[in-house]
Amino acid sequence: MIPRMLTAARDAQGLTQKQLGDACGVPQSSLSKAEIGTRPLTDEELSKVAPHLRVTVELLSWPDDVYGFGSASFFHRKQQSLPQKTLKRIQARVNLLRMRIQRLTNGLEVDSPLHIPHLDPDEVGGPAEAARRLRATWRLPMGPLGNLVNAVELAGGVVVRRDFGTHRINAISVWHPDSFPLFVLNSTLTPERQRFVLAHELGHIVMHEGEPPRDDAEREADSFAEELLMPASEIQRDLQNLDLKRAAALKPYWRVPMQSVILRAEHLGYITTSRCRSLHAYMNKLGYLPIEPMPLEREAPSVLRDMVQVHLGDHAYSVDELARGLGMPSEDLLDEFAPDLRPTLRAVR
Secondary structure: OOHHHHHHHHHHOOOOHHHHHHHHOOOHHHHHHHHHOOOOOOHHHHHHHHHHOOOOOHHHHOOOOOOOOOOOOEEEOOOOOOOHHHHHHHHHHHHHHHHHHHHHHOOOOOOOOOOOOOOOHHHHOOHHHHHHHHHHHOOOOOOOOOOHHHHHHHOOOEEEEEOOOOOOOOEEEEEOOOOOEEEEEEOOOOHHHHHHHHHHHHHHHHHHOOOOOOOOHHHHHHHHHHHHHOOHHHHHHHHOOOOHHHHHHHHHHHOOOHHHHHHHHHHOOOOOHHHHHHHHHHHHHOOOOOOOOOOOOOOOOOHHHHHHHHHHOOOOOOHHHHHHHOOOOHHHHHHHHOHHHHHHHHHOO
């Protein structure tokens, strides 16, 4: 048993040591000593603890690193007002997800026709230039960017949607040095907001991965996302005389939120800051800030589902075998990675 894995599994369930101990009949003192590494749990204790953590006993001995929000490899929008328990739960779930996806990739040949480069904004001329270079690297045509989720997955990224239990964190991205870029999006995001948030996280991965923390990292990621989704040289004509009706008309074309169109107009100098605030206030009055009219079609990730399908089909794994390899109960496997496969598999005897 590895102490950090026990802590991560417990945090992922949002349990305190006392709550876990009361639930499984293992003294809190034993759990505390196990997590600080002074006395490992016995085999009997592990067999009691693991089911309550929705993991296998084997997972508690995985040697993987656990990354925190403060590490250079773990980006998220800073939300200081969130309770530590909530942050720990989200952090732990993303870490376990990353570890499981890494094991899903074992034995698979993943063809990535694109790649995600590292572009230092200080060296290339700023975040907007980094976005322009990425568009060139990916050979994207002029105009609106098509399916962003698909582009990220073609470049070797893995995109998943998860319920964080809070609206204060939009997404988390992490790129383990020996693994794949992982983008975890809050499942409560609207389709158009999902696109902008994914572009923002992509900016972090492109510009900030492996670098010391920067005070202006969030602003840079926003600037990157704006240029990636709404290139200045191409959208400038659309932003002339911008009003709410015009922003609504531009939304389905550029495939971004109305709010992002308005902010883009301000940042490029086509409307004043006071005009920007006025338009946002009007949107708020109409009830458009939480949920805008004319929602876009959601871009759905497919890489994880395809991986599971390959293992269950081509590699002839059973659900139980694959779940065991991923350190989870078999009943959680499809719900976690390929929920649309469940009805089909239930029908086959």
